[in-house]
Amino acid sequence: MKAGGILGVEHGIVLAPMGPDVSGPKLVAAVANAGGLGLLASPVNNYDETVKAIRKIRELTDKPFGAGILLEFDNSKTIHAIYDEKVAFLQVYWGEFPKEKVDEAHKHGVKVLHQLGSVEEARKAIAAGVDCIIAQGLEAGGHIRGTVSLMALLPRIVDLVGDRDIPVVAAGSISDARGYAAALALGAKGVCLGTRFIATKEAYANEYYKQQLLKYTEQQTDRTDLYGRKTWRADVRCLDTPFHQYWKNSPDYDKLINDEPYPIIGHTTIYNAECDLRRFAGQVANQTTTGKLENMVMLAGQGVGLVHDIVPAAEIVKSLVEGVKAIMVQLTSTSRHDP
Structure with a gap:
């Protein structure tokens, strides 16, 4: 090699x-x-x-x-x-x-x-x-x-x-x-x-999101299609946060969608476009994101267990x-x- x-x-x-x-x-x-x-x-x-x-x-x-x-x-x-x-x-x-x-x-x-x-x-x-x-x-x-x-x-x-x-x-x-x-x-x-x-x-990730990566291991990720279903129902791997654990076990799992009547949980600006983030939105939190960050998707792979610090x-x-x-x-x- x-x-x-x-x-x-x-x-x-x-x-x-x-x-x-x-x-x-x-x-x-x-x-x-x-x-x-x-x-x-x-x-x-x-x-x-x-x-x-x-x-x-x-x-x-x-x-x-x-x-x-x-x-x-x-x-x-x-x-x-x-x-x-x-x-x-x-x-x-x-x-x-x-x-x-x-x-x-x-x-x-x-x-x-x-x-x-x-x-x-x-x-x-x-x-x-x-x-x-x-x-x-x-x-x-x-x-x-x-x-x-x-x-x-x-x-x-x-x-x-x-x-x-x-x-x-x-x-x-x-x-x-x-x-x-x-x-x-x-x-x-x-x-x-x-x-x-x-x-x-x-x-350009939110500092809260970065810090969460340091706390999770390879056993604490999940493959799911829960997020962003309004525009694109596709599998992602994300951190298995308390929020995610709660909703992935919901009896209504297959019906959940990031649309009305689900609440707006945050706001963000993505490439100069302002966006409301509803529950189950597919966007991760960037540096402009405010709101209930702990209830937003945090994408991460199984290599997260080897991430221990934030460096250049x-x-x-x-x-x-x-x-x-x-x-x-x-x-x-x-x-x-x-x-």
Whole structure:
């Protein structure tokens, strides 16, 4: 196994584009400046706000970075902005991105990273000509498309890619250098981290949310479709908070929705748009969010048990890079001394 960069970026460490705006300009730039691949959580189908966010990142870094979009929604205006601004990378998730769309991205000089959760999806992404595949296991936080663990999924996708020049990046419960080394051993060229990067100085998450990550373990997350059902009923992994425990056991669980008559529990501003948050809203709390924060969804993966502090993003990148090198030296030394 070998640690190195991907897609022309110094290190094979990718910042997940956590929404709605946790992976904002400051965090993207911090990861990029540390030699990683930062991915912006793009505004949904909003040209002007996407341009503003991209230009803010450029004020903070001269390194290449990318932007992520969800294929579940119309994001044609956001994609237009990404192309016009000549962003280096486009990450797509939750749907198909066929060859004609990949070709269009390439015409604009944009490399495509497709995040997916199954071998079948990977086969389609390879046929479409994507530049990178992010294999997401069901341990991951946030939206989860697949049903297979990373340990089982990753080597299958690596085998499917074969000798094609398409790096595979591992996502799901990776929080330290040991997870990075394990992913490399399974054939990945890099890792994509979400939960670990929420607990950073630069993440645009609410401080209350960040602090909660330090208190939960891998056994205290849950996969659920409880949140955000009004617009998108999809599985997410989140912290199993007292609020979540109460409502997931409700006899009316399947009928609960973030709409009237459920109460407004908070307010937030997301990319300059003011929003009321009803109970069971799918948005996590950002730095502008007020209200009953303890009753809001807190997305997190099973790697949360390894998150013990809130540090600058650059420290995480450095610890991963130096840590995985130390692990490889140790493994090499051990193998040389084996009989």
